[in-house]
Amino acid sequence: MADSADGTDETGGFFTRDKLLLLSIVVAGIVLPGIARRFLGEAGYGGLGTIVFVLGYAGMIFLVWYGWIRPLELTGPVDR
Numbered sequence: 216m217a218d219s220a221d222g223t224d225e226t227g228g229f230f231t232r233d234k235l236l237l238l239s240i241v242v243a244g245i246v247l248p249g250i251a252r253r254f255l256g257e258a259g260y261g262g263l264g265t266i267v268f269v270l271g272y273a274g275m276i277f278l279v280w281y282g283w284i285r286p287l288e289l290t291g292p293v294d295r
Contacts, residue, residue: 237283244275 230238248271255264 233283237279240275240278240282244271244278248272 248268251271252264252268255261255267
């Protein structure tokens with residue numbers, strides 16, 4: 216899919232399905248564990264809140280790596 220000059224792709228919109236999925240995973244991986252950590256901290260479970268946040272953030276990093284970064288074929292220069 217080639218991007219046009221105005222930043223949209225050939226499918227007709229800037230927000231493709233892949234971009235929306237990536238955005239939702241990133242937001243959910245930061246916002247939801249952060250909210251859970253806040254509520255657990257206010258309830259007196261600060262340590263558990265920290266564990267919940269770290270696991271949520273790490274899960275988000277893993278999903279982004281597995282879905283978008285791992286499939287890339289990164290190679291160096293090729294001698295011809």
